[in-house]
Amino acid sequence: MDTAPAPSGRTDPLAQLDLAQLRERTSIKWRAHPPDVLPLWVAEMDVLLAPQVAETLHRAISLGDTGYPAGTAYAQALQQFAADRWGWDGLAVERTAIVPDVMMGIVEVLRLVTEPGDPVVVCPPVYTPFYAFVTHADRQILEAPLGNDNRLDLAALQEAFGRARGSGGRPAFLMSNPHNPTGVVHTRAELEQVAALAREGGVRVVSDEIHAPLVLPGATFTPYLSVAGAEDAFAVTSASKAFNLAGLKAALVVAGEQAGPDLARMPEEVSHGPSHLGVMAHSVALREGTAWLDELLVGLDRNRTLLADLLAEHLPTVRYQPPEGTYLAWLDCSALGLDDEPETPGDELAVVTDLAGPARHFLDEARVALSSGHVFGTGGAGHVRLNFGTTPQILTEAVIRMGRSVPS
Structure with a gap:
């Protein structure tokens, strides 16, 4: 070709x-x-x-290696990718969990840190499945719209956190980082302010970082869990967007230093959803692609x-x-x-x-x-x-x- x-x-x-x-x-x-x-x-x-991904999948098919996934190769690949790409050494393999895809992982995390009926803050315009998946999980959407510059409006976010906390439940903030659909890459300073507001408001943060490898020249990606104050938060990510692997299901939930006990409560059967071929593809993409x-x-x-x-x-x-x-x-x-x-x-x-x-x-x-x-x-x-x-x-x-x- x-x-x-x-x-x-x-x-x-x-x-x-x-x-x-x-x-x-x-x-x-x-x-x-x-x-x-x-x-x-x-x-x-x-x-x-990517050639390395195609070769890995062809080899697996030729071997009939189409069973169930095992091991921590995916988390280890993400750990190394994060260190090499973003200078973040804080990703601990033992505080990760494999999930079928990012949105299913987000739902499972929300089930860990919120209760049915609790508010989940989002910043529209934002990835539309946030609405569908949150409401299907019996949580309530609370909007804190972006500013006119398409960036996070921290005043609106603070106000929304206050309303969420006033509901009497266990609120969460579902963040798109980088932001879909605007393509904004949140700065470290912005994320530090988000973390401070969340801590002050008693809000647990779940950061969708599926587009993290796709930061273009002129911007720098900051993993949310790398900022001060994000120790009780979660990130959910995969290689699917960066390496075009949506049809090969596999994603990872990463817990902050203080969120490990919450992650440990995730039902074991959630890990049965990812595809073995998907885990292979995502792992080799991050490691060799x-x-x-x-x-x-x-x-x-x-x-x-x-x-x-x-x-x-x-x-x-x-x-x-x-x-x-x-x-x-x-x-x-x-x-x-x-x-x-x-x-x-x-x-x-x-x-x-x-x-x-x-x-x-x-x-x-x-x-x-x-x-x-x-x-x-x-x-x-x-x-x-x-x-x-x-x-x-x-x-x-x-x-x-x-x-x-x-x-x-």
């Missing part, structure tokens, strides 16, 4: 597949819409697996700049703040004057057939599938989330189509 050379002699993982090859895929990204639609919605990248990841980050950096240039040319009234991390772009389309959607969070996958506002317009008129902003909660109406983890050619064609669909 031909590959496209990238600057500095690298090979860009985002330039290895063409549209015809991608349409052979059977995942929801490529099968939810008719073939004339360019899918830039769900968080799945258009890349081949960093060169591939570095090449991916170069390609994503180019694509976020390309997106800015394309929007300036074809959709100049759309506001775009290039993300500091992730491969997700949060686009404010309110100036286009398209029908707006209500600010009612929903299920990210359900909106494949239930779109309104800009997302509905771009699907119907441009044949480009994006995520509807309204499903991300308060502040999401009038926005769309665009996944730029694709080839430059597909990204270019998509924005050209979107521009042509809007009356000048």
Whole structure:
């Protein structure tokens, strides 16, 4: 298969597949819409697996090694990755637990530190499954919206923590770090303030760090558990977003120094959910896939700049703040004057057939599938989330189509 050379002699993982090859895929990204639609919605990248991951999986299949997972290789790989990548030596393997995926891990942690009916604070617009999973677990969502700069509004967070504590229950704060859908990477100073507010308000913090390896040039990722005051918190993460392993289920819960006893109460049967192949894939990705990841980050950096240039040319009234991390772009389309959607969070996958506002317009008129902003909660109406983890050619064609669909 031909590959496209990238600057500095690298090979860009985002330039290895063409549209015809991608349409052979059977995942929801490529099968939810008719073939004339360019899918830039769900968080799945258009890349081949890192070679080390593919080789590990091929070997396992050839051996028939498809039983149940065992051991701590995944946690050890994350421990080394965190030390090498983020300079964090505080991840203790004995304070980790393997879980089927990040959202299931979050739910299990919330069951450990909260009771049914207790409030869980979120900062919308935020990853829409937060709403569905929290409410399905019989907890109550309490919003502390982001500020106008798309960053954490610490005053709003303090106020929400006060209301949560006043409920008489055991409140928690479910944080997206880096933040989905805005791509903001929280600074160490911001996270230290979050920890101080949480301690003061008696709020347990659960940090979703699934996008942590995808921090782009110009920003630095800070593991929440590495900041002072976060000793009673939890982080939940996996290699799935960075290495495109969503179909290979496996994730890790990491407990802070004071949260180990809580983690020890997690039911043993939760660890039965991850796939053995998933554990293998995630472990080898973190342990041996960093060169591939570095090449991916170069390609994503180019694509976020390309997106800015394309929007300036074809959709100049759309506001775009290039993300500091992730491969997700949060686009404010309110100036286009398209029908707006209500600010009612929903299920990210359900909106494949239930779109309104800009997302509905771009699907119907441009044949480009994006995520509807309204499903991300308060502040999401009038926005769309665009996944730029694709080839430059597909990204270019998509924005050209979107521009042509809007009356000048």
